[in-house]
Amino acid sequence: MSEKAFILSFDHGTTGIKACLFEQSGVLKNYHLEKFSQYYPYEGWVEHDPQELWELALSTAKKLLKKEKINWSDIALIATTNQRETTILWDKNTGKAVYPAIVWQCRRTAEYCQTLKNAGKESWVQERSGLILDPYFSASKIRWILDHVPECQNLLEKGSLLFGTVDTWILWNLSGGALHITDPSNASRSSLYNIHTQNWDQDLLDLFQVPKEILPELRPSSSILGESFPAHTGGFAIPLAGLAGDQQAALYGQRCWEPGKAKSTYGTGTFVMMNLGQKSVCSKKGLLTTLACNSSGDPAFALEGSVFIAGAAVDWLEEIGIVERPEDLDTMAMALKSNEGVYFVPALVGLGAPHWNSKARGMIWGLSQGVGKAHIARAVLEAMAYQTREVLGLMEKESSIQVEELRVDGGVTRSQFLLQFLADILATPVRKANDVHLTAKGAAYLGGLATGFWASPEEILTLPDESSIIEPNMPQEKRESLYQEWLEIEKKVLV
Numbered sequence: 137m138s139e140k141a142f143i144l145s146f147d148h149g150t151t152g153i154k155a156c157l158f159e160q161s162g163v164l165k166n167y168h169l170e171k172f173s174q175y176y177p178y179e180g181w182v183e184h185d186p187q188e189l190w191e192l193a194l195s196t197a198k199k200l201l202k203k204e205k206i207n208w209s210d211i212a213l214i215a216t217t218n219q220r221e222t223t224i225l226w227d228k229n230t231g232k233a234v235y236p237a238i239v240w241q242c243r244r245t246a247e248y249c250q251t252l253k254n255a256g257k258e259s260w261v262q263e264r265s266g267l268i269l270d271p272y273f274s275a276s277k278i279r280w281i282l283d284h285v286p287e288c289q290n291l292l293e294k295g296s297l298l299f300g301t302v303d304t305w306i307l308w309n310l311s312g313g314a315l316h317i318t319d320p321s322n323a324s325r326s327s328l329y330n331i332h333t334q335n336w337d338q339d340l341l342d343l344f345q346v347p348k349e350i351l352p353e354l355r356p357s358s359s360i361l362g363e364s365f366p367a368h369t370g371g372f373a374i375p376l377a378g379l380a381g382d383q384q385a386a387l388y389g390q391r392c393w394e395p396g397k398a399k400s401t402y403g404t405g406t407f408v409m410m411n412l413g414q415k416s417v418c419s420k421k422g423l424l425t426t427l428a429c430n431s432s433g434d435p436a437f438a439l440e441g442s443v444f445i446a447g448a449a450v451d452w453l454e455e456i457g458i459v460e461r462p463e464d465l466d467t468m469a470m471a472l473k474s475n476e477g478v479y480f481v482p483a484l485v486g487l488g489a490p491h492w493n494s495k496a497r498g499m500i501w502g503l504s505q506g507v508g509k510a511h512i513a514r515a516v517l518e519a520m521a522y523q524t525r526e527v528l529g530l531m532e533k534e535s536s537i538q539v540e541e542l543r544v545d546g547g548v549t550r551s552q553f554l555l556q557f558l559a560d561i562l563a564t565p566v567r568k569a570n571d572v573h574l575t576a577k578g579a580a581y582l583g584g585l586a587t588g589f590w591a592s593p594e595e596i597l598t599l600p601d602e603s604s605i606i607e608p609n610m611p612q613e614k615r616e617s618l619y620q621e622w623l624e625i626e627k628k629v630l631v
Contacts, residue, residue, distance in 0.1 A: 141212040145576040148218040150404040156576040162599030168200035180243035183236040208370030215378030215583035217385035218302040223277035238277040245276035246494040266425030275327035275344040312365025321384035324427040358433025358582040378583020384428040389578030393431040396537040402548035406443035422490030431593040441489035441527030445482035469514035469553040477502040480515035521558040545574040560610035570602040
């Protein structure tokens with residue numbers, strides 16, 4: 137590899153698109169982030185503009201290269217990671233989406249999912265897909281678009297309708313329409329993919345009435361997928377390699393390659409994931425079984441707890457004027473000696489794992505005349521730790537594996553208050569990566585392995601992995617008192 141060679145890694149998140157440049161040393165050279173529009177047409181509905189997602193991805197990359205005075209010819213490969221479950225259908229002849237992207241947070245299909253639950257289909261779906269029946273996943277979103285967009289039937293008859301999550305949509309555009317693909321980590325979030333046979337499942341397709349011909353081709357997470365359309369990348373056809381859903385990419389970026397290794401990412405939501413290796417666990421407690429990657433990038437089972445609101449609550453605090461900037465949260469939280477009985481249950485779009493209650497709504501508990509903005513700011517940060525403990529505790533119980541340390545990443549981990557409170561509530565050391573861009577790095581690792589940018593997983597282990605460890609120091613009695621009180625308050629939104 138040339139010393140000038142870099143990996144360009146895209147992280148297509150829920151609120152923004154980030155382009156990252158990684159050197160062969162594994163060090164992040166720089167990144168550029170652009171936010172995109174969020175649409176809330178009705179209560180509980182969340183949408184994105186697919187065209188904006190694609191155009192912003194390309195402009196973000198161009199701005200990063202310009203900032204670093206790097207040419208497209210210096211890029212060894214382009215890796216991709218993405219918000220999962222978000223659903224896009226488009227006409228392959230025109231390249232136009234038939235409807236806005238229905239975001240993973242969207243709850244519009246709750247009634248449809250409940251109908252399937254009432255028909256006794258949930259355990260049947262979970263046995264095959266590893267997922268519960270919930271609006272979170274792609275299948276019910278596909279069904280909604282097929283039912284509500286008349287154009288779809290005509291496109292189906294012509295054989296020109298395509299489905300994809302954000303990874304599929306971006307790679308289709310980036311390749312000039314040559315690639316219609318996804319990988320196991322994204323496919324396993326659709327409710328249409330059998331995690332045991334590792335293929336699309338015809339019985340699941342029949343249940344959701346989704347035609348197989350619209351689904352993308354399956355490719356390994358660590359593989360050369362194709363190449364970019366030269367007109368998009370400065371006249372060069374650049375290898376497209378390395379693809380994983382954002383949480384699986386973060387697990388890989390954290391080097392949680394062995395059974396029992398666990399990470400928690402604090403971005404828009406909180407996503408706790410534990411590597412299970414080749415052991416599949418069918419959760420009875422509201423967790424998900426999904427596919428991640430082993431050290432070589434091949435499929436490995438993982439348990440996941442998806443909490444819908446984390447950084448999104450910080451954004452909400454800004455919108456309503458509680459904080460002016462996210463950086464203010466720590467100052468406000470640390471100004472108080474305790475939470476003084478104020479708790480926050482972040483059910484702003486319902487509750488995800490382990491409750492999966494789409495009708496639950498958020499609550500601030502313990503308000504009095506003495507409560508100010510600092511109490512609410514602190515309660516928001518504390519809630520992230522309480523929910524992490526709830527999910528991780530179930531994960532340990534169902535896997536029969538004790539987590540020795542929790543690796544954490546994501547933008548909200550800039551909060552020192554959160555990190556210490558998390559270690560205290562878990563009574564477990566928390567290892568924070570100094571590089572918060574672990575999602576993009578995980579995709580870069582997978583792409584680098586596929587292309588020979590790095591020779592082996594063992595070489596990746598020699599790359600810098602700077603991190604800091606936060607040890608718990610809260611007395612056991614206080615830890616349990618706080619957590620049990622929060623659990624009692626959480627129950628109030630589940631009624």
